[in-house]
Amino acid sequence: MKALLPSFIFLCVGLGMIATTRAGAAPMPVLIVDGQNNHDWKGTTPLLKRYLEETGLFVVDVATTPEKGEAAGFKPEFKKYKLVVSNYNGAAWPKETQQAFEEFVRGGGGFVSVHAANNSFPEWSAYNQMIGVGGWGGRNEKSGPYVYWEEKAAKVVKDLAPGRGGSHGPQHPFLVETRQAKHPIMAGLPNNWMHAKDELYDRLRGPAENITVLATAFSDSQKNGTGRHEPMLMTIPFGRGRVFHTALGHAGANQHEAQHCVGFIVTFQRGAEWAATGAVTQKVPADFPGAKDVVLRK
Ligand code: ZN
Numbered sequence: 001m002k003a004l005l006p007s008f009i010f011l012c013v014g015l016g017m018i019a020t021t022r023a024g025a026a027p028m029p030v031l032i033v034d035g036q037n038n039h040d041w042k043g044t045t046p047l048l049k050r051y052l053e054e055t056g057l058f059v060v061d062v063a064t065t066p067e068k069g070e071a072a073g074f075k076p077e078f079k080k081y082k083l084v085v086s087n088y089n090g091a092a093w094p095k096e097t098q099q100a101f102e103e104f105v106r107g108g109g110g111f112v113s114v115h116a117a118n119n120s121f122p123e124w125s126a127y128n129q130m131i132g133v134g135g136w137g138g139r140n141e142k143s144g145p146y147v148y149w150e151e152k153a154a155k156v157v158k159d160l161a162p163g164r165g166g167s168h169g170p171q172h173p174f175l176v177e178t179r180q181a182k183h184p185i186m187a188g189l190p191n192n193w194m195h196a197k198d199e200l201y202d203r204l205r206g207p208a209e210n211i212t213v214l215a216t217a218f219s220d221s222q223k224n225g226t227g228r229h230e231p232m233l234m235t236i237p238f239g240r241g242r243v244f245h246t247a248l249g250h251a252g253a254n255q256h257e258a259q260h261c262v263g264f265i266v267t268f269q270r271g272a273e274w275a276a277t278g279a280v281t282q283k284v285p286a287d288f289p290g291a292k293d294v295v296l297r298k
Contacts, residue, residue: 027059028082028276035065035074036090039116040251045087047259048114048268055269055282058083065090071097078104083276086117092124102126106239110275114268115249115258118204119166125207130243132236133206135166144207149179149216149229156213156231165205169224171250173197173294176232176263180214184280185233185244185270192291196261199250202230211236215267233267235274242278244271262287262295 030052034041045062052058063076071093078084078100093101105111113131121127122137133147143165145158178191195217202219203226215233219225234245246268250258258264266288270280289295 027053027057029080030058030060030083030085030272030276031076031078031081032060032062032085032087033065033076034062034087035067035071036088037116038089038119040253040256041087043253043256044114044249044251044259047256048085048087051265051269052085052272055273057273057281058276065093070094075100078109079107081109083110083112083272085112085114085272086120087114089116089119092121098124098126105130105241105243108240110241110272110277111238111243112268112272112275113243113245115199115201115247115251118201118245118247126238128206129209130236130238130241131206131245132208132211132234132243133165133204133231133245135201135204137166139165139205141205143205146203146205147208147211147213147231148226149213149231151229154179156211158208163203165203166201167203167224168199168201169219171197171199171258172223174200174217175291176215176217176248177229178215180212183212183214183235184278185235185267185274186214187280188284189266189288190290193263193289194292194294195248195263195289196257196294196296198248198258198261198264200225200230201232201247202226202228204231204247209236233271235271242275244275246271257296260296260298261289262297263289265297 034045049060065071065074118134119136141162150157212235213231216229219230221227236243
């Protein structure tokens with residue numbers, strides 16, 4: 001009987017039954033990891049926690065590393081959770097914590113990387129496989145290709161040109177364009193929507209194995225950008241686990257506009273559910289932005 005269980009679960013996913021079995025189910029346990037970040041993690045972890053819990057799907061714990069230096073002693077019990085969300089950009093975790101995290105995702109756990117979490121751990125190869133692409137931390141052509149969207153061919157380009165990984169111009173509001181409208185995370189969202197003032201990450205690069213680019217934003221060379229359509233929302237499989245990667249969500253002290261954007265909130269909530277279950281049951285809210293105006297929730 002034990003041997004039958006995993007295939008039964010896969011069958012349920014295949015038939016889209018998760019949606020019905022989740023209704024009325026207990027909220028899924030989620031762990032947010034934070035403690036070091038060159039962004040205002042103390043201000044944004046409570047936002048991320050609230051966004052997850054207000055879906056009714058999740059109940060959230062937070063694991064916080066020491067604020068400086070090695071994260072020795074940081075050993076969350078990842079396996080207690082259905083999903084891990086990273087709001088962390090800091091020192092390497094202990095080897096055994098890295099291994100536990102790899103096992104967690106490989107074994108079917110969900111993972112969500114938010115904004116500068118993709119700056120983390122340039123030396124940790126499994127982590128870079130999970131996030132697909134990252135920036136800064138000395139990333140370069142050895143990290144893997146640049147990944148961007150070629151508009152004319154309507155496809156993802158992987159470009160092995162040498163150069164640094166990760167940059168951005170001055171913050172500004174920008175249009176996010178859907179590239180995989182049928183993906184559960186994107187289904188029902190407008191094709192284009194205006195995102196609040198944020199850093200538009202560009203020149204991200206990494207292993208990019210099996211990466212699916214769900215949405216992009218145009219990095220305008222007039223704004224110090226690449227002149228390319230850069231990936232903003234992505235999914236990556238890792239073992240039996242699913243990763244949702246949002247490059248959106250910059251936050252400075254008292255500057256959380258990008259994470260108050262309804263587009264950020266909703267794609268984060270949907271990406272989290274998909275990473276945890278492989279399906280999305282949430283309805284698109286009426287205040288979701290269109291192509292013209294930024295919509296904030298405070
Ligand atoms: Zn930032």
